[in-house]
Amino acid sequence: xxxxxxxxxxxxxxxxxxxxGQQRLGDASVLIIGAGGLGTPASLYLASxxxxxLLINDFDSIDASNLPRQILYRDDDVGxxxxxTAAEKLRQVNPDINVIAMGERLDRDALPELVAxxxxxxxxxxxxxxxxLINEITYAHNKPLIVGAAIRWEGQVAVFRNDxxxxxxxxxxxTEDDENLNDCAGQGIIAPVAGTVGTMLATETIKLLLGxxxxxxxxxxxxDGLAGSSRTIGIRTRENCKVCGAxxxx
Ligand SMILES: [Zn+2]
Numbered sequence: 001x002x003x004x005x006x007x008x009x010x011x012x013x014x015x016x017x018x019x020x021g022q023q024r025l026g027d028a029s030v031l032i033i034g035a036g037g038l039g040t041p042a043s044l045y046l047a048s049x050x051x052x053x054l055l056i057n058d059f060d061s062i063d064a065s066n067l068p069r070q071i072l073y074r075d076d077d078v079g080x081x082x083x084x085t086a087a088e089k090l091r092q093v094n095p096d097i098n099v100i101a102m103g104e105r106l107d108r109d110a111l112p113e114l115v116a117x118x119x120x121x122x123x124x125x126x127x128x129x130x131x132x133l134i135n136e137i138t139y140a141h142n143k144p145l146i147v148g149a150a151i152r153w154e155g156q157v158a159v160f161r162n163d164x165x166x167x168x169x170x171x172x173x174x175t176e177d178d179e180n181l182n183d184c185a186g187q188g189i190i191a192p193v194a195g196t197v198g199t200m201l202a203t204e205t206i207k208l209l210l211g212x213x214x215x216x217x218x219x220x221x222x223x224d225g226l227a228g229s230s231r232t233i234g235i236r237t238r239e240n241c242k243v244c245g246a247x248x249x250x
Contacts, residue, residue, distance in 0.1 A: 034124035041198025
């Protein structure tokens, strides 16, 4: 047995994974945009599970108010850059994988080439402007997009298979009408709900990389942590969607 066989033995044991599946994870490259409450738990599990290349993007620095839920960071990390700090910790979690820190703000010019170079994109940002841009670029490049959100006691996860034909996109789900939805600074958030969403994102990403189907494909998973309940809602293609709609020429 090789070191890798031992390290990943509990995953390799699963019939849906096996040695080939584990190798597939090792060969995969994932872009994680946002190294905060969702991006830190998601990247932690993707790293520990052996996803071979992680690109961690965040232009922000660590604040003391981040510590309860941004679980890669410690007290003495306050003030440091999120992307480089997260990458450093992830390399400690799994020295076998390649972690690339990207501390710049990804704009319309930088995103396309980056998106085109990976197997999947995780949207772990916290604002609609970023989310809409990431959706637009991943849709244009037929790249799978896995989106998470968490606020108060509520969590959401959706998988957009932009690599397959005829699915809805994130913009079909949320439009300008939803722009007044606030961020967690104003509304608050209970830390473990961010963790629940982050780990769900990691599970969905692993399934996607393995070529496994998911019930969350083109569906929204909604978790109510306060009630202790969850449900899923189908996402319909919006006919006049600015990104994927019939009249956009896409
Ligand atoms: Zn759409």
